[in-house]
Amino acid sequence: MKPFFRLLSAVLFLLPFGLMAQSPVGNWKMSVPDGNGNMVPLKVTISDQGTYAVDFGADGTIETKGKYTLDGAKMTIQDSEGSDCTGQGVYTIKVEGDTLTMTRVSDACENRSGPEGIMVMQKA
Template identity: 55%
Template sequence: MNKFSLLITALICFMTVSLSAQSIVGKWKFEFPTDQGTMVMAADIKADGTYALDFGNDGSVETTGKYTQDGNTMTIQDDGGDCTGKGVYQVSVDGDTMTMVRVSDECANRGGPEGKMVTTRL
């Protein structure tokens, strides 16, 4: 293999690792304030465009939903529960931290009181 081919192969491998490290897919832990204290929630975001939410992070799925992602914009919609409206969020992943900032959401309580959720990868 010549040096140019080796360089291209190394670059492709580096880009693949970098892109996968920035993926929203995976298990995430959310913590946000409520009137009763801090709410802990786990989210399992899957590559097939679905997610499952575990309120209390106790191993029990309370809500499922679907999402789409276009660049750094993520649209989410729960399948059931208190509100099934769409929510649009700007999403960024930096290592093991994902930040979601509300752009708009038809569900008033989703996104926490500030409209910003900072999560950590489980």
């Protein structure tokens, strides 16, 4: 019985570190195509307060702000400022090293994640 409690204690101790590794909080960058097919840099700042900000062109100007919630590996996002669409989007998230991948489950804003429904960002 003693080895079981040691194993359980170790798992409970290490569990928060595993959850922290999945946190999307931080500064992220990616590129998206504009209407002419030119790639535009994009910076996304995700706070630990349940908000995010998007800087199109990575020029220091925030164009879109929103709120998010996390439920395990599922992230629900909703733009609150600077967007024509304020519908909710639900994404599964995966953080591996310096890469954040968001895969669309559903989104009321059809163009938010592109035609494939996948956003891949690198730590900025």
